[in-house]
Amino acid sequence: MNYSIGFDVYGTLVDPVEMGQHLENLIGDKASEFGQLWHDKKVEYAFRRALMQQYADFTVCTQQALQYCLHVYQLSLTSTEQQQLIAKFAELSAFDDVIPGLKKLKEQGHQIAAFSNGPELSVRTLMANSQILPHLHHVISVDDLQTYKPNPDVYQYLMRRMQADMNSCMMVSSNPWDVIGAKSAGLQAVWVKRSPNKLFDPWEIQPDLIVSDLIELAEVLKG
Known part of the structure; x- marks a missing residue:
């Protein structure tokens, strides 16, 4: 059939584990934990938006999840660094x-x-x-x-x-x-x-x- x-x-x-390589360059030894939290939060945000019927595309969920992770780990990336990091998902x-x-x-x-x-x-x-x-x-x-x-x-x-x-x-x-x-x-x-x-x-x-x-x-x- x-x-x-x-x-x-x-x-x-x-x-998606490849993102760890890019994260290490910016974040260091917390890259693995950071990457897992980022993944979990962007999926969670998509679930929330679907349930609330407040849709924004997955790029928005990814950006907002990144902001959350930066706050959790008390890290600071420039806007350019954040966009460069997100762009790596295409690679x-x-x-x-x-x-x-x-x-x-x-x-x-x-x-x-x-x-x-x-x-x-x-x-x-x-x-x-x-x-x-x-x-x-x-x-x-x-x-x-x-x-x-x-x-x-x-x-x-x-x-x-x-x-x-x-x-x-x-x-x-x-x-x-x-x-x-x-x-x-x-x-x-x-x-x-x-x-x-x-x-x-x-x-x-x-x-x-x-x-x-x-x-x-x-x-x-x-x-």
Whole structure:
């Protein structure tokens, strides 16, 4: 069976840990902690905005989360330094398994999309810089709906954009909340467990499939 597959971007297709290198240059030995808090807060801010129906695109969430982290760690970066740091998100590299995995999935006849909370132009630039874009059929952003995952509307939108139904549309993400959101909306969902130490939320909703990377996903779907 051929699927229409939406892939989460940050943490699934590209490696956000690379931001640590840029943070170290500006922040020093607190870079790892700072980077994790920054990631957690920007996701939290997106969740808040969706629930409050006070939408601003993910760039705003990223900027405001950075401001929060600077206050927490009592650090000061100039406006130019902050913009240069945020711009590095467009230069993240693909995980080693991503391009070979997407190639295999595409050869098998599956329809492939990057599906992100980020604005389409930003995501498309990132996908081009990471060499992923040629292996995609679509770049789809929740920005079109002015809300965020895991709002069920965005997963329904993914299906409409890919002209697929619940039986043929699949969400692939390294984020358990994204997998749970997609399953709750009726899609099939795959959790990419990129670290053996990662745990899935102990909810009544569980992934249809757990894989370690996209090459394994391609092997399973070849079935």
